[in-house]
Amino acid sequence: MKPEVVMNNTELNVNKKKSSKLQHWKAFYKKFKRNKLALIGGYIVLFYILLAIFAPLISPQDPYEIDLVNTLQPPTTDHWMGTDDKGRDILSRLLYGTRLSLAVGFVSVFFGAFIGILLGLTAGYYGKWIDTVIMRIVDVLLAFPGILLALAIISALGPSLINVMVAVGVFSIPMFARIVRGSTLSVRKLEYIDAIRALGATDFTIIFKHIFPNILSPVIVQATLRLATAILSAAGLSFLGLGAQPPSPEWGAMLSSGRDYLFSAPHIALFPGIAISTLVLGFNVFGDGLRDALDPRMKK
Amino acid sequence: MKQFEEKILEVKNLQTYFFTDEGTSKAVNGISFTLNKGETLGIVGESGSGKSITSLSLLRLIQSPPGKITGGSILFKGEDLLTKTEKQMRSIRGNEISMIFQEPMTSLNPVYSAGEQIAEAIRLHQKLGKKEAWNKAVDMLRLVGIPSPEKRAKQEPHELSGGMRQRVMIAMALACHPEVLIADEPTTALDVTIQAQILELIKTLQKDFGTAVILITHDLGVVYETCDRVAVMYAGKIVEYTLAKEIFTNPKHPYTIGLLNSLPRLDMDQEELTTIPGTVPSPYNMPKGCSFAPRCAHAKKICEQAVPDLQTTGPSTQVSCWMFTPQWEKEYDAQEKVGV
Amino acid sequence: MFVFIVRRILQTIPVLLGVSLVVFLIMQMVPGDPATLLAGEGATKETIEMIRHQLGLDRPILYQYFDYVIHAVQGDFGESLRSSRPVLDEILVRLPITLELALASIFITVVLGMVAGIISATKQYSAADISIMIVALLGISLPSFWLGLMLIYFFSVNLQWFPVSGWGTINHMILPAITLGAGGAAIVARMTRSSMLEVVRQDYIRTAKAKGLKEHVIIYKHGLKNALIPVITVVGLQFGALLGGTVLTESVFAINGLGRLIVDAIRTRDLPMVQGGVLIASVIFVFMNLAVDVLYRYFNKRIDLN
Numbered sequence: 001m002k003p004e005v006v007m008n009n010t011e012l013n014v015n016k017k018k019s020s021k022l023q024h025w026k027a028f029y030k031k032f033k034r035n036k037l038a039l040i041g042g043y044i045v046l047f048y049i050l051l052a053i054f055a056p057l058i059s060p061q062d063p064y065e066i067d068l069v070n071t072l073q074p075p076t077t078d079h080w081m082g083t084d085d086k087g088r089d090i091l092s093r094l095l096y097g098t099r100l101s102l103a104v105g106f107v108s109v110f111f112g113a114f115i116g117i118l119l120g121l122t123a124g125y126y127g128k129w130i131d132t133v134i135m136r137i138v139d140v141l142l143a144f145p146g147i148l149l150a151l152a153i154i155s156a157l158g159p160s161l162i163n164v165m166v167a168v169g170v171f172s173i174p175m176f177a178r179i180v181r182g183s184t185l186s187v188r189k190l191e192y193i194d195a196i197r198a199l200g201a202t203d204f205t206i207i208f209k210h211i212f213p214n215i216l217s218p219v220i221v222q223a224t225l226r227l228a229t230a231i232l233s234a235a236g237l238s239f240l241g242l243g244a245q246p247p248s249p250e251w252g253a254m255l256s257s258g259r260d261y262l263f264s265a266p267h268i269a270l271f272p273g274i275a276i277s278t279l280v281l282g283f284n285v286f287g288d289g290l291r292d293a294l295d296p297r298m299k300k
Numbered sequence: 301m302k303q304f305e306e307k308i309l310e311v312k313n314l315q316t317y318f319f320t321d322e323g324t325s326k327a328v329n330g331i332s333f334t335l336n337k338g339e340t341l342g343i344v345g346e347s348g349s350g351k352s353i354t355s356l357s358l359l360r361l362i363q364s365p366p367g368k369i370t371g372g373s374i375l376f377k378g379e380d381l382l383t384k385t386e387k388q389m390r391s392i393r394g395n396e397i398s399m400i401f402q403e404p405m406t407s408l409n410p411v412y413s414a415g416e417q418i419a420e421a422i423r424l425h426q427k428l429g430k431k432e433a434w435n436k437a438v439d440m441l442r443l444v445g446i447p448s449p450e451k452r453a454k455q456e457p458h459e460l461s462g463g464m465r466q467r468v469m470i471a472m473a474l475a476c477h478p479e480v481l482i483a484d485e486p487t488t489a490l491d492v493t494i495q496a497q498i499l500e501l502i503k504t505l506q507k508d509f510g511t512a513v514i515l516i517t518h519d520l521g522v523v524y525e526t527c528d529r530v531a532v533m534y535a536g537k538i539v540e541y542t543l544a545k546e547i548f549t550n551p552k553h554p555y556t557i558g559l560l561n562s563l564p565r566l567d568m569d570q571e572e573l574t575t576i577p578g579t580v581p582s583p584y585n586m587p588k589g590c591s592f593a594p595r596c597a598h599a600k601k602i603c604e605q606a607v608p609d610l611q612t613t614g615p616s617t618q619v620s621c622w623m624f625t626p627q628w629e630k631e632y633d634a635q636e637k638v639g640v
Numbered sequence: 641m642f643v644f645i646v647r648r649i650l651q652t653i654p655v656l657l658g659v660s661l662v663v664f665l666i667m668q669m670v671p672g673d674p675a676t677l678l679a680g681e682g683a684t685k686e687t688i689e690m691i692r693h694q695l696g697l698d699r700p701i702l703y704q705y706f707d708y709v710i711h712a713v714q715g716d717f718g719e720s721l722r723s724s725r726p727v728l729d730e731i732l733v734r735l736p737i738t739l740e741l742a743l744a745s746i747f748i749t750v751v752l753g754m755v756a757g758i759i760s761a762t763k764q765y766s767a768a769d770i771s772i773m774i775v776a777l778l779g780i781s782l783p784s785f786w787l788g789l790m791l792i793y794f795f796s797v798n799l800q801w802f803p804v805s806g807w808g809t810i811n812h813m814i815l816p817a818i819t820l821g822a823g824g825a826a827i828v829a830r831m832t833r834s835s836m837l838e839v840v841r842q843d844y845i846r847t848a849k850a851k852g853l854k855e856h857v858i859i860y861k862h863g864l865k866n867a868l869i870p871v872i873t874v875v876g877l878q879f880g881a882l883l884g885g886t887v888l889t890e891s892v893f894a895i896n897g898l899g900r901l902i903v904d905a906i907r908t909r910d911l912p913m914v915q916g917g918v919l920i921a922s923v924i925f926v927f928m929n930l931a932v933d934v935l936y937r938y939f940n941k942r943i944d945l946n
Contacts, residue, residue, distance in 0.1 A: 143922055148883070148887070149918075152914065156670045228781065262797060273783065284780060361846065361849055361850060393851065406844065420853070425852065
C-alpha cells in the first residue's frame with residue numbers, strides 16, 4: 001500500500017515537472033525575444049555559422065591560391081578585402097577561416113564541458129573525499145594565470161590546431177566543473193531526489209535523468225560565453241605561431257602575418273581582427289541574453 | 301482619552317501606482333487619514349495591502365520608475381509635500397519626518413559605525429560640527445537604552461544584535477526630534493521579548509519628544525498595545541478607520557472581523573483559529589467592486605459591482621462596506637427575490 | 641583574521657604542489673627523449689645513457705618529481721637548453737619588465753573600469769551609460785593582440801606619438817598597458833555597474849534617503865564603498881588573465897619580458913625554461929590571489945555575517 005502512494009506522488013511530481021518545464025521554456029523564449037541585444041548576438045552567430053557552412057560556395061577565390069603579381073593589394077573590386085603578402089584573397093581566406101574558428105571553439109568547449117560536467121557531477125553528487133579531491137584538482141587548474149596552462153600543454157604536444165583544441169578545452173574544464181558542482185549540490189538537496197532514491201533508482205539514473213536536466217541552463221549559458229573565450233584564446237595561440245600553421249587561413253595566424261605589413265598594408269591585420277571581434281561579440285551578447293532569460297538570479 | 305486637536309499630517313486621497321510590464325498596479329488607491337500631534341496611528345494590513353508603500357509615499361521615497369504618486373495630497377503642517385521640491389523634501393526627511401524600517405539587519409550601512417550613521421543625520425540637519433554631532437549621537441544611543449554607548453557607537457552594524465540595531469535606527473530617526481515618526485513594521489524581524497522592549501521604547505520616547513507616530517504593522521496585538529487610532533488597509537484602500545479600542549470591541553468591516561478572528565485570544569475560548577478564505581487579489585487584476593468581496597461571506601451582488609464609499613458610522617469611525625449603507629437592505633431583498 | 645591568513649597561506653601549499661606536478665607531468669608528455677635530444681645527432685648509445693643518468697631520467701618518475709620540487713624550492717629550475725644559463729637567472733632578468741607591464745595594466749583596468757562602471761550605474765540608461773556598456777562589450781570581445789596592432793598602427797605609425805616597440809620609458813608603457821588592461825577594464829566596468837545597481841536597491845540606501853541625504857552623498861558615501869567590495873575579487877581574477885595576457889602583448893610590442901621568454905622557449909623547445917617560466921608566473925598568481933582573498937575577507941566580514 002505504502003509504496004504505491006509514494007509512486008503516485010513521484011508520478012505526480014514528474015508530470016508537474018514536465019508541464020512546468022514547458023512553461024519554463026516558453027517564458028524563457030518570451031524573455032529572450034524581448035532582449036534585442038541578445039537577439040542580435042544570436043543572429044551574428046547564426047550568420048557566421050552559415051558563412052562557415054557555405055564558405056566554398058560564396059568564396060570568390062581559392063583561399064590558398066598564391067598570386068605573386070598581386071601581393072599586398074588594398075581592397076579593390078576584385079578583392080573586396082585586398083590581398084595578403086602572397087597575393088591570396090583575404091575575403092576568401094576569412095570565409096574559410098570561419099570554419100576553423102568555429103570548429104576550434106565548439107570542439108574545445110565541448111571537450112572542456114564534457115570533462116568539466118563529469119567532474120562537477122561526480123564531486124557534487126558523491127561529496128565527501130571525492131568532492132575534495134576533484135575540487136583541489138580544479139583549484140590547481142585555476143591557479144595557472146590565463147592562457148599559460150594552454151601554452152604549457154602546447155609546448156609539450158607541439159604547435160597544431162588540434163593541440164590548440166585540447167589545450168583550450170583543458171583551460172575550460174575548471175569553470176564547468178565549478179558551475180556544475182554548485183548546481184548539483186543545490187539540486188541534490190531537493191526532496192524529490194530522496195524520494196526517487198527511496199524507490200531504488202540507481203545513482204546513474206538519478207544523476208543523468210534527474211540532476212543533469214536541472215543543471216543544463218547554467219551549463220548552456222557558460223558554454224556560450226566560453227565559446228567567446230575559446231575562440232579568442234585559440235586565435236591568440238595561432239597568433240603566437242603555436243596553433244594553426246601556414247598556409248592555414250586561421251584568423252589569428254592571418255593577423256600574425258599581417259603584423260609585418262602594418263606600415264604598407266594595414267588591411268591584412270584589420271579584417272581578421274574585425275572578424276574575430278564580431279564573432280566573439282556575438283557569442284558574448286548571445287550568452288548574456290541567455291543568462292538573463294534563463295535565470296535572472298544568475299545576473300552577476 | 302487625551303484630546304488630539306492639532307493636525308500635523310493630513311493625507312487626502314493618496315494614490316501611488318506602479319507601472320510595470322505586467323500592467324498597472326494600484327498599490328495605494330486613494331486613501332485618506334489624519335495624524336494629530338503626539339498621537340499614534342496604526343496602519344494594519346496583510347503584506348501586499350499597500351501599507352508599506354503608503355509609508356514610503358509619505359516621504360516620497362517611492363522608487364521611480366516604476367512607482368509614481370499619481371494623485372492626492374499629503375499636507376504636513378498645512379503644506380502639501382507633493383508640491384515641494386526635492387531639496388525641500390530632503391530638509392524634511394530625517395529632520396521633521398523620520399522613518400524606521402522593518403529590517404534592522406539590512407537597514408544600516410554595513411561599512412560605517414553606528415555612531416557615524418547617527419551623527420551623519422545630526423550634522424546634516426542641525427549643522428553641528430563633527431565632534432558635537434558624535435557626542436550627540438552617543439547621547440542618543442544612551443537614550444535608546446544601549447549600554448556603554450561610547451563603545452557601541454564605534455562599532456559597525458555586524459557587531460550589534462538585531463534588537464540593538466533597531467535601537468540604533470530609532471536613535472537615528474529621533475536624533476533631530478522629528479514631529480512625525482513613521483515606523484514600518486519595526487518589530488517584525490525581532491524576537492518576541494525584544495519586540496516588546498522596542499515598542500515600549502518607541503512609546504516612551506514618543507511621550508518625551510511629543511512625536512506623532514505612524515505605526516505600520518500586520519499585528520493587531522501591536523495596535524492594541526500602542527495605538528490611539530487605527531486604519532485597516534486592504535488591497536490599497538482603507539476599509540476601516542477608527543479608534544484603536546473600538547476595533548477590538550466593535551469591529552465593523554468583515555475583513556477586520558476576519559483579522560480579529562485569526563488572532564489568538566487569551567480572554568476567549570477558541571476551538572481553533574479561523575483564517576480568512578481566499579487570497580488578496582492580484583494588484584494587476586482588481587475586482588470591479590469591493591476588493592474584499594471575493595473573500596467575504598456576506599458579499600451580495602452590489603459588492604461585486606461597485607466600490608463602497610467610506611461610511612461614517614460613529615463619531616470617529618468610518619467603514620468602507622455596503623453593509624453599512626441604506627442600499628444594503630434593499631439589495632438583500634433583491635437577492636432574496638432572485639434566490640426564490 | 642590572523643587565523644584566516646595563516647590557514648589561507650597553508651592552503652596555498654597543496655595548490656603550489658599541484659601546479660608544479662601539472663607542469664612536471666605536462667613536460668613528461670613531450671614526445672621524444674630529452675637525453676637523445678640533448679646529446680645531439682650521431683651521439684653514441686653510451687653518451688645518451690650517460691646524459692640520461694646525469695639528468696636523473698633513469699629513476700622512477702615520482703622520484704624525479706620530488707627531485708624537481710626540492711630543487712625548485714631552492715630556486716633551481718635547471719638550465720636553459722638554449723643558453724645553458726640557469727633558468728632562474730634568465731627569468732629574473734625578464735620578470736621586472738613583465739611586472740611593470742602588469743602593474744601599469746592593472747592600474748588601467750581598475751581606474752578606467754571603476755570610473756566607467758560608476759558613471760554607467762549612476763546614469764543608468766543614459767546615453768553615457770549605453771555608450772560605456774557598448775564599449776565595454778567591445779572591450780571583452782576584441783582580441784588584445786589585434787587591439788595592440790591597431791593602436792600601433794594609429795598612434796605609432798600614423799601619428800607617431802608613441803614608439804612602435806621596446807621598453808624603458810613611460811612612452812613605451814602606454815600602448816602595451818592599454819592593450820593588456822582594456823579587456824580587464826571592460827569586465828571591471830560591467831561588474832562595477834551591476835554591483836552599484838545592486839547596492840542602490842539595498843535597505844541601507846533607503847535609510848540614507850530617509851535621512852535626507854543628497855543623491856550624490858548617498859551614491860558615493862553609502863553606495864560606492866559597498867559596491868566595490870565584490871569588484872575586488874574580479875580584479876584579482878583579472879590579474880591572472882592579465883599575467884597570461886603578457887605573453888601576447890609582449891609579443892606584439894616586442895617587449896623582452898617573461899611572457900616573450902616563455903613563447904620563445906616553446907618555439908625553441910627549451911623545456912626547462914617553459915617549465916620554470918610557467919611555474920613562476922603561476923606562483924605569482926597564487927600569491928596574488930591569496931592577497932586578494934585576505935583583502936576581500938577584510939572588507940567583506942561585515943556583510944558576510946548578516
